[in-house]
Amino acid sequence: MHEVRIGLIGLGGMARFHIQQFGKVPGVRITALCDVSELALQQVGDELGVEEARRYGTFQALIEDSEVDGVVSVTPNDTHADILKACIAAGKPLFAEKPLTRTYGEALEVMELYRRNPIPCIINFSYRYGPAFQYAKQMIQSGKLGRVNHVFVQYLQEWGAPPFNTPFVWRFDERITGTGTLGDLGSHMIDLAQYLTGDTMTELQAMLSTIVPTRPNPGTGEPMNVAVDDFACFNARFASGAVGVFQTSRNAVGSGNQHDISVYGDLGTLHASTLNDQQLIWIHPKDGEPGTVTETIEVPETCGLDPWQSFAELVQGKPASEFATLEDGFRNQAVLEAVVRSNESGTVVSIASLLPAT
Structure with missing residues (x-):
């Protein structure tokens, strides 16, 4: 070869x-x-x-x-x-x-x-590849949680918070970035929730905020206006009827790079996080007794994906089924657009209405 x-x-x-x-x-x-x-x-x-x-x-x-x-x-x-x-x-x-x-x-x-x-195309939603998230997907797909009823997803970083006096970099420039933390971190939340559950969002209601409205010019120190969000949150409904709650921020002091997901099913609750990508928290009822059991599950060493090896194989004509396609990237962009429109209108926005006919 x-x-x-x-x-x-x-x-x-x-x-x-x-x-x-x-x-x-x-x-x-x-x-x-x-x-x-x-x-x-x-x-x-x-x-x-x-x-x-x-x-x-x-x-x-x-x-x-x-x-x-x-x-x-x-x-x-x-x-x-x-x-x-x-x-x-x-x-x-x-x-x-x-x-x-x-x-x-x-x-x-x-x-x-x-x-x-x-x-052939891979869009690099990199958190799919992590061992804990991969194992979480296997558990959900196996039916371990039963029916998924709701999810909570957050992606928090601190580097934009006021104590750090972060200057105006390209991620705050609307002409370059489009949206702020929504497109940068929120796109990961959207992808991870849909990928792990195997479900798609159909409608949502959202709010965007700019907590720090000006940033110092890195050259002169003069204040520059920030036109993009540095906090975003939304509630979404999935095709299955499950619901999701999402939040992301650049202003979460104490959170270096904290991407968490909690999936709540009929049979138990599963927590996964970037804070420990080698473990999952699994909470489920005791067998025949009142109360619940909280287990820490060590993720098998075989979990995790290698997108670089997979891209080389994709170039050679082999499939890369676990990776985000261009179609996945487009659906993700449609959800981002629904968040923007919902924030502007203050209404529930249908994601399906943004998808062109195939």
Whole structure:
């Protein structure tokens, strides 16, 4: 089997992690790079031994390179749609960061092109891959919880809270990010809840808030207005009739990177969290006695997914069924749009009404 040649777009902090992980996959090599920074291209190119001719200043040139078998995109949200469109036009397999696009309108355009010319694609909702979340999915699918009645999901970070005086970075810039914590962290909550339960949201009611309305300019220190949310919450109904409660914040002092889900079923309750991705908490009634038992379940070492190995296999024509497809990414974007519309209108919004006919 021939070597899988990867083209990497975007050489920021997250790219370093992808480089490290692809380095562990046999038969895979990063052979082309793209970034707007010539310095980054030089440093990473020299480090990886990428030839000068394949260090690109535009993503279009990298995608059109016939020596690139698959594309990995690690860029801010405002470039997601254009990179997706270019890969669809070129028929190139793509491993892309979430959310699918900056706006719902962009997502509609991408979806229309994709349905005419589908490509192998993984949208990187990375929390699917964690051992605890994978084992939780197995338990739910096995019927261990019985019927799922409701879920609680939260994703909390502290780095935007007032004590840290966080400057105005691109994640607060509406022109680049679209929405704030909703699209960045909320998209993970949406994906994880639907993936673990195997259920889809049909309607929701939401509220967005900007707790810190100004941020200092990183260059001058002058205050800059923040037009995107740094807190979001919503209640959702699933197709099965189950309901969900969701909250996400950049202002949760004490929460470094806390993504939790609790699933409440007829037969018990399951808790999983990034705070310990090797354990689950399982609460269920005692056999024939009043009260409940709380068990700490150690997750088997075999749990967890490797998206980098799976993307290499996807490029070679093998399936990657546990990973988010472009269709999944679009449905996720539709839920994000429903949250935005519900916040603006103060009403329940149907997610199904946002999905185009197949």
